[in-house]
Amino acid sequence: MDRTKLAERNRRLANFQHRLTAREQLRRQMLRLLALAPVPPLLRPQKNTILLIRPDHLGDMLLTMPAIQALRQAQPDARLIGLTGEWSAPVMAAYPEVDTVLTLPFPGFTRKAKQGGIINPYLAAWQWARQLRMLRIETAVLLRPDHWWGALLAWLAGIPNRIGYGLPDVRPFLTEAIPPLTEAHTVAQSLRLLRRWTGSVDAASLKMTYPVHADDRAHITDLLQEHGLAAGRQIIVIHPGAGTTFKRWLPEYWTAVAGRLAERFNAAVIFTGSDQEQGVIMPIMGKLRAVESHSLAGETNVAQLAALYERALVVLGPDSGPLHLAVAAGAPTVHLYGPADPAKFGPWGDPTRQIVLTSGIGCRPCNILAWPGDSPDLHPCIRDITPRQVIEAAISAVERR
Numbered sequence: 001m002d003r004t005k006l007a008e009r010n011r012r013l014a015n016f017q018h019r020l021t022a023r024e025q026l027r028r029q030m031l032r033l034l035a036l037a038p039v040p041p042l043l044r045p046q047k048n049t050i051l052l053i054r055p056d057h058l059g060d061m062l063l064t065m066p067a068i069q070a071l072r073q074a075q076p077d078a079r080l081i082g083l084t085g086e087w088s089a090p091v092m093a094a095y096p097e098v099d100t101v102l103t104l105p106f107p108g109f110t111r112k113a114k115q116g117g118i119i120n121p122y123l124a125a126w127q128w129a130r131q132l133r134m135l136r137i138e139t140a141v142l143l144r145p146d147h148w149w150g151a152l153l154a155w156l157a158g159i160p161n162r163i164g165y166g167l168p169d170v171r172p173f174l175t176e177a178i179p180p181l182t183e184a185h186t187v188a189q190s191l192r193l194l195r196r197w198t199g200s201v202d203a204a205s206l207k208m209t210y211p212v213h214a215d216d217r218a219h220i221t222d223l224l225q226e227h228g229l230a231a232g233r234q235i236i237v238i239h240p241g242a243g244t245t246f247k248r249w250l251p252e253y254w255t256a257v258a259g260r261l262a263e264r265f266n267a268a269v270i271f272t273g274s275d276q277e278q279g280v281i282m283p284i285m286g287k288l289r290a291v292e293s294h295s296l297a298g299e300t301n302v303a304q305l306a307a308l309y310e311r312a313l314v315v316l317g318p319d320s321g322p323l324h325l326a327v328a329a330g331a332p333t334v335h336l337y338g339p340a341d342p343a344k345f346g347p348w349g350d351p352t353r354q355i356v357l358t359s360g361i362g363c364r365p366c367n368i369l370a371w372p373g374d375s376p377d378l379h380p381c382i383r384d385i386t387p388r389q390v391i392e393a394a395i396s397a398v399e400r401r
Contacts, residue, residue: 001378007362010379014366023118028169031148034122035155035172042158045138048078050197051159052098053150054088054143055106058302058321060186061088062328063348064143065095066206067190067198072097074198081137083150085109090302094211104128107149121149129156139163142170143190145180163193187348208348210328216307220300224270227294234267236394237309237326239317240284241277244369246379247318247338251283256387257316258284261394262291265313272305272322273297313401314394318382323347327354332397334390338382341365353400355393359384 001009020028050071054064061084072080082092082101087109093101107121132153140154142164154162155173164170166177176196181189188203195201221231229235238258242248258269269291271281275298285293300308305322306329309315315326316334319342326333327347335347337358342365347354358364364381371379 003361006378006380010363010366013371013374014363014368017368027148031152031169032172034152039156039158042133042136042160044136045160046079046136047138048075049081049136049138050075050078051081051083051132051135051137051140051154052143053083053140053147053154054092055085055109055147055150056144057085057087057109058091059324059345060144060321061091062208062210062321062324063186063345064190065092065097065328066187066203066208066348067143067194069095069097070191070198070201070206071194074201078197081135087111094303096211122152125149125153125156129153129158132157132159141193142174143193145189146170148173163196165189165193183343185344185346185348206348208324208328209330210306210325212306212310212329213303216303217310219304220307220311223296223299223304224294227296229268229292229294234265235270235312236261236265236267237270237272237312237315237331238284239272239315239320239322239326241273241280242318242320245376246369246371247320247340247382248280249318249336249382249385251280252287253383253385253387253390254284255287257390257394258288258293259291260387260391261314262293264395265398267313268292268294270308270312271295271297272300272308314397316390316394319345332401334393334397336382336385336390337365339364339366339368339379341367350400353397355397357385357389357393 054061080098082098084092084103085106086103089101089103092098137159139161140159142150145165146167148169151164151170151173162174163176164174165180167180171177191203238254240254262269273281278297281295281297306325309326309331310329312331314332317323318336319340323333323335327349332353334355337356342356346356359381361381361384
C-alpha cells in the first residue's frame with residue numbers, strides 16, 4: 001500500500017480506537033452518579049500525610065520519581081506514602097524519599113486476563129478503601145492523569161484532599177481538579193500536580209536518577225564473570241523486548257547493529273529481558289557471527305539491571321521501561337519509538353546522550369500500542385528506522401559519554 005494511503009488508513013483506525021465505547025460511556029455516567037453519594041469523612045487525618053498513587057509499571061514509575069524527589073526536597077517533614085502495584089513496588093521503594101510503599105492489585109494493570117463482571121472494580125475499590133481509611137491520610141495525589149479507579153478509591157477512603165487532573169472520569173472525585181496539559185511530558189505533568197508543596201519549579205531542572213548500590217555492582221561483576229567476561233571488558237547492552245509486537249524492531253536489524261558496534265568498540269554484546277523474552281533474544285543471537293554475545297534475560301532484578309546498565313558503553317532498545325532505567329542509571333542510550341509519543345513518554349535527560357529515533361510516517365504517534373487482528377507490516381513506524389541510523393546514534397551517544 002502507498003505510504004500516504006497507509007498513514008491515512010491508520011489514522012482513521014486510530015481515531016476509531018480512541019473513541020468512547022458504549023461500556024466506557026456507561027461507566028462515565030455511573031461514576032458521575034456515584035460521586036453524588038455521601039461518604040463518611042475521616043476522623044482527624046494526620047497532618048502532612050500524602051498518598052502518591054501510581055499504578056503503572058517500570059517506565060512510568062521511573063518518570064514519576066523526579067517530581068516525588070522534588071516534593072521531598074520541598075517538604076522534608078512530610079510523610080510520603082506510595083501506593084502502587086507489586087510490579088513497581090521495588091522501584092519506588094529503592095528511593096529514600098518515599099517513607100512507605102504499599103501495594104494492591106490495581107484493576108487493569110495486573111497484565112492478567114480480566115476476571116469477574118463489570119461490578120468487580122467497584123467492589124474492589126470499596127474493599128481496599130476500608131483498609132486505606134486506617135492510615136488517616138490527609139491528601140491523595142493521582143499521578144496517573146486518567147486513573148479514575150484511583151480517584152474513586154481515594155474518595156471512598158474519605159481522604160479529605162484529592163488532587164488530580166480534571167479529566168471527565170476522574171474529576172467527580174477530586175477536591176482539586178487541575179486543568180490537563182495534553183502535550184506535556186510525564187515528568188512535567190507529575191510535577192504540576194505537586195505544585196502546592198514544591199512551588200514553581202522548572203521541570204527542566206529535574207534529573208532522573210536511580211540509586212545504584214555497591215552490592216548490586218558486585219553482583220553484576222560476578223554474573224558477567226560467570227558468563228566468561230573479565231571485570232574490565234567493554235559491554236554494549238541491547239534490550240530488544242517491548243510490551244507489544246508493534247513496539248519491537250526486526251531481529252535481523254538488531255543482529256546488524258550488534259555486529260557493527262561490537263566490532264567498532266571491541267565490546268561484548270549483552271542482551272537483557274525477562275524469561276519470557278528469551279524468544280525475542282535467541283533469533284538475534286543465533287545470527288551473530290564472530291561476536292561475543294550473552295543473554296542475561298531473567299537473571300537480574302531491577303536494581304541489578306540498573307547496575308548492569310550503569311557500566312555499559314551504550315544501551316539500546318525500543319520504547320520500554322528498562323530503557324528508562326538505563327537513563328536513570330546514567331548510561332548513554334538509543335531509544336526506538338514507534339506508536340508512542342516521545343514528547344510525552346520519551347527519555348528524560350540530555351538528548352545528545354539519550355537519543356530518540358522515530359519514523360517519519362504520517363500516522364505516528366498514534367499512541368495505540370496494540371492492533372488486534374492487524375499485521376505489524378501495516379504499522380511500520382518502528383520498522384522504518386534503519387540499522388544505519390541506530391549505529392550512528394549509538395556511536396554518537398558513546399562519544400558523548
